[in-house]
Amino acid sequence: MTIQKMKFGMFLGPFHRIGENPTLALDRDLELLQWIDWLGYDEAWIGEHSSAGWETISAPELFIATAAERTKHIKLGTGVIGLPYHHPLILTNRMILLDHLTKGRMMLGVGPGTLLPDAYMIGSDPLLQRKRMAESLDIIMRLLTEPDPITYKSDWFTLNEAFIHLRPYNTPHFPIAVAASQSPSGLILAGRHGTGxxxxANLSDSFASNLNDFWKTAEDSAQQHNKKVSRQEWKLALQVHIAETRKDAVKQARKSAGFLQREYFEKTLGFPPMEGSSDKIIDQMIETGQCCIGTPDDLINAIHHLDEMSGGFGGLLIMETELGNREQVRRSYELIARYVMPQFQDSIRNLKQSIEWSKAKAPDFAELTKKTINKANKEKTK
Known part of the structure; x- marks a missing residue:
């Protein structure tokens, strides 16, 4: 592995079917966060969406504040906040407050905004969103790092002698990551500021060149701006569902995967339709590398494959799409924590070494034990 100790986490949209109790669905999300916190996952990223029905968290910072009170260790990030939808000073101050309330467990994930209905409803031009995202992040970084007040006028926000009145809990500030999937703009921006x-992710070999080109774009941008980007802070998100057998995992995920693709991605968001019946969609997804559905060993192999394709990345985020029922989803995360995470976190190397050492010494120790018992028996008869 290129990365010695990989992080594991969850990317929570969330994705909830229309028709069920939305309050209970949010409670289930919080319950799942508590579960993966107990299992030892490193982080969870929470989405921001205001339309399209499925992804029901419109204020990830509120969700994070609630989750922080119910968890102990896991770091909690916005995944991601659409910067063109927020005034950068107000957003920065909110994130600083959250940094304090979580005692430093907060992370800021940013993007241009992914759902066009969100942009449409507030009159934000999608063609300007990446430009505005870059402009906003520039200001946010200045607010976090420069002591002097900032005066700045944009075509969509104004700053008059603006500065933050509360320093972040983290020094110099909370971790920041930029979403980068469909264009190089996010990677260029991450390189410019040295963020995560x-x-x-996709497991298809045809995706390998994309991953390599992606990271090179970030590194080139960082070099141009005298910054550094770390592969350790590069997180890849992938749909994953794990069970004791591959057959069980596919069976559990079959119905949900088809429903999600047809009802959300195709009918709600307008994605190109996948061919075939809904109950065959999971097979196409596996074949084209869009997900890892199988056993812990299958995921171990998938991570090694992603590592080879990318040249090294720092964390795997399970894209939580509820491919099973409540118990099956919880079991999937448990299997990953028990059998996958230790393979990439250097937590069992010494145990393996100890076992092999003991096996090699076993004949000698057995002979010594025999001699010790014989000696004790002789002394007893005297």
Missing amino acids: VLSL
């Missing part, structure tokens, strides 16, 4: 990167 959040990307979508």
